[in-house]
Amino acid sequence: MTAPSDFIDLASERLGGSVLYATDDFFAEKENLLKPGPPVWKEHEYTDRGKWMDGWESRRKRTPGHDWAIIRLGLPGMIREVIADTSYFRGNYPEHCSIEATYARPETLLDALLSEETEWVEILPKSKLAGDSQNRFTIDSSQAFTHLRFHIYPDGGVARLRVLGEVVPDWSRLGNLGSEIDLAAVENGARVLSCSDMFFGPKHNLIMPGRAANMSEGWETKRRRGPGHDWVIVELAAEGEVRGVEIDTAHFKGNYPDTASIDGASGAGDPATMEWVELLPRTRLQAHTRHLFSDELRHCGPFTHLRLNVYPDGGVSRLRVRGVVTEAGRQREAVRRINTNPLIERELRRVCGSSEWSRRMAESRPFESWGSLTAQSDAIWSALPREQWLAAFSAHPRIGEKAGGAWSSSEQSGIRSASAATMEALAQANRDYEKKYGHIFIVCATGKSAEEMLVIVRERMKNDSDTELRTAAEEQRKIMHLRLAKLVTG
DSSP: OGGGGGSSETTTTTTTTTEESSSOOBBGGGGGGGGGSOOOOOOOOOETEEEOOOEEEEOOOOOSEEEEEEEEEEEEEEEEEEEEEEOOSSSSSEEEEEEEEEOOOOOOOOHHHHTTTSEEEEEEEEEETTSSSEEEEEOOSOOEEEEEEEEEESSSSSSSSEEEEEEEHHHHHOOTTTEEEETOOGGOEEEEEESOOOOOBBBBGOOOOOOOOSSGGGGEEEOOSSSSOOOEEEEEEEEEEEEEEEEETTTTTTSSSOOOOOOOEOSSOGGSSSOOEEEEEEEEEOOOOOEEESOSSSSOOOEEEEEEEEEEEOOEEEEEEEEEHHHHHHHHHHHHHHHHHHHHHHHHHOOOSSSHHHHHHTTTTTSSSSHHHHHHHHHHHHHOOHHHHHHHHHTSSSSOOOOHHHHHHHGGGGGTTTTTHHHHHHHHHHHHHHHHSSOOOOOTTTOOOHHHHHHHHHTTTTOOHHHHHHHHHHHHHHHHHHHHHHHOOO
């Protein structure tokens, strides 16, 4: 299993994490929970409310109940570990804590999160805390979450809350995997697996959003006094073909690497056993500079991992990798989204209008691969009763109609150049078809022109009702495969 340090702090302020609400923060503000640095102690610092503390601290509770806070994660993800840091809280720390989680849109209003309609899932049962300690709790989360409800019993102070996990991007909001993306961006799901050294700057700084504000926000190694060079390995957001690379040495003026190179590999498992090939040959770097490379790239992939080598040592603030995700990479991301999204049944209704198919697919998770996903989809679809097939058909617009949403519009893009006569003929064919069979004409329209679809509908009008129902069901099955992939490609 990956070491906790290899995971991202999903609640980090740098990623957009925020404490939205607390029942009480009389002695110390709730916002302190997510401060980026370690907590500090000020021996003689007091406020008009009492001892100054670097953390979240509620007053002593004199009534039944306990205190709690709602936290919005900076990035959605599967939680692997939580650290409740009670540093410097010695006689005023909570006895226990627990955590619940939910999945909602990041902009969900606090009133909605506080309402009874929001469903919270317990991911950490009531657990004992120690004072002035980093209380670490392993979380076995198979689903992605966006918000936490952090309970302390009955009251007291916690200095910091770290929520370590794997980012699961919401591609419906970020854009889509059909376009060029930054394969090394943390918000897209990349992570830094290992490095030779990170004495002055943590390895995950390399893939954080935006440009570094100063040297502390980059990855920096100590001065190398022996042979060799330093390196860092990045697991890309998804398997992709590299189109360009940026190595940014912003703020590193007397401690930037003299030269750098990048190697790439593809596969799963231990990077030490992978076969690495040269992506960027060893190249001279400059101080405080964005270095952009495209024509210099030797081998563009596909890659799942990159290794940045710096010679002999030094600091790099950011690594950016422009690329296009491969079909295999898109399929793996689609499987991961289906496996981890608690609200996936709602999204699956966009894939197929049959509520029974959506329900059974959600219940069949997790899927091991794209092959197992599509095989289960086919098995469930073929076993559905006739009325569920008809429900799925009715969720589509008629061929040639503009209504039906972005997916239907893109699938029927072949009709855009059709003549008025062809469109009128299609409309009449739709009417004739529905009168004969009692349901709309279904065809996998992707890549087909209006003229081709007109030929198909006229040919299928020769079928008897039972044959045509099964023919339409087969076309729906093809559409569902395409739409499963569209959950991440838009």
